[in-house]
Amino acid sequence: MKVVTVLMDLPQLGGESDPLPKSLAGLPGYGEDFTVQVDSISAAGNEHDAALTRLRTEIMAGKGPDLFICGQKLYWGYGPTETESFFHFPEQAMSNHLFMHLDDYIQEAKYIEWDNLQPMVMEAGRNDEGWQLLPLTYTFEATFFEGSYKPESKFPMTWDEMIENPDPNIRAAASNARIENILGELADFEKDAPAFTEEELKRVAAKSYATRIALPEELRMDGQPPNLAMDLGDLSGISMAGDQEYTMIPTYNLSGGITANITTFAAINRNARHPDEAFRIIDYLLSPRVQQTSPIFQSGMQGMPVYVNIGDEDTPSSSKWSMNETHFKQIYDAQKQINVVKFGGPLDECLNNVLAGKDDELAEKSGHEQYVLMEMLLAES
Incomplete structure (x- = not known):
């Protein structure tokens, strides 16, 4: 055999x-x-x-x-x-x-x-x-709301359009999103370099944080509204098969897809x-x-x-x-x-470590350090 x-x-x-x-x-x-x-x-x-x-x-x-x-x-x-x-x-x-x-x-x-x-x-x-x-x-990731909520805006839309939307729930979904999923394409393997600029990374991180802290208090609570991956473990708190229904707002990237x-x-x-x-x-x-x-x-x-x-x-x-x-x-x-597909890897970890917050100097330093690290990882790949 x-x-x-x-x-x-x-x-x-x-x-x-x-x-x-x-x-x-x-x-x-x-x-x-x-x-x-x-x-x-x-x-x-x-x-x-x-x-x-x-x-x-x-x-x-x-x-x-x-x-x-x-x-x-x-x-x-x-x-x-x-x-x-x-x-x-x-x-x-x-x-x-x-x-x-x-x-x-x-x-x-x-x-x-x-x-x-x-x-x-x-x-x-x-x-x-x-x-x-x-x-x-x-x-892919999405933010979950009670099923009684029905957004008036039409999807898909770009992440920047979500951030500027008058609906606070849509803004919450955008500011909940992971930077790596907002950016979409992370690497240009032909050039062995990131597929986005350091300035774009810092802009997204800063805009996401500023939007988050300006939301109504009930949307700023830790873990609320829940932003989840389509994964059995991550969805364990959501009864997908039960009678309760949820309204999902997926994370849209900069180009308007998922x-x-x-x-x-x-x-x-x-x-x-x-x-x-x-x-x-x-x-x-x-x-x-x-x-x-x-x-x-x-x-x-x-x-x-x-x-x-x-x-x-x-x-x-x-x-x-x-x-x-x-x-x-x-x-x-x-x-x-879906318009961008990538494999998870070290670049995601770098973006996970970008710190955006009230301390602008810390955020600037963090964004720069992680971008340089991404450049190094791709150059060595």
Whole structure:
């Protein structure tokens, strides 16, 4: 029996043991023609760092696992933050030819319903040479209000239009937003430089803070209104399937669309010994039913599945992504407004550390320091 080796780096791996083998139980040939050997590096601390170093060395030596299932952790929202992602910049990993081309495999896929996968998110898995990785989960952020509130303004709109809107709830949603999602594109990998200027970063940080402190008191309370990622953990305080209904205002970026963050992807090592079986696993994981109900999607990955109909009336009741019609429609409509897709990484962490506040000198210094650090990280990538 062939043994497909799998590097599984999922920072939000929950209490479920062996989620990948359990999720593959219905795949024809699994356990008969081939099986999997999982090398999980979800642990934190020295053990995690040692595993990263060992595996990176193996890959550079032309070895390593057959299949990568890697989480690009969120530096905001729900989940552990002390670990680093295995690939800091997956876009650069594609350019460095670490992954196998998947175009021919995709054409022969048996389970993938390509038209039912979020198109902008999936497109991020390829470059000029073709498809090299396939996103499994992603997220975007939104602010939640009681369902009785219905904004009069029409969406989409740019972030700056939100900030200037007469509706305080819309201004609250804009000032709640994460800077990395407001800016949208963070890196110009052709130039190995940030995709925005230092001045733009400081402007957004200062404007967001000034808007926040000018809001009515009930909108300035800590955690109110809740700004959440589309992630089971982050949404745990919202009853998505219950009778209570919420009105969602997504975070719109500077160009007037929604920024999506890929939180998990799968790719095949260019040096894989069993690439055919590795793709059979990816193909099966991307089938609608597996995305909706499998242990690995339910407890092992941040974000929500790339299946666009997740949460609709046909979603099995056993799925943690069950939701009422109102919430499904809002999320479904928001997906169509995605115009920027990125992988979480060190640049997000830098932007998380930009301090905007009453102390203008501190904010100026913080913005400059983090921008310089981003320039350095991209130059070294």
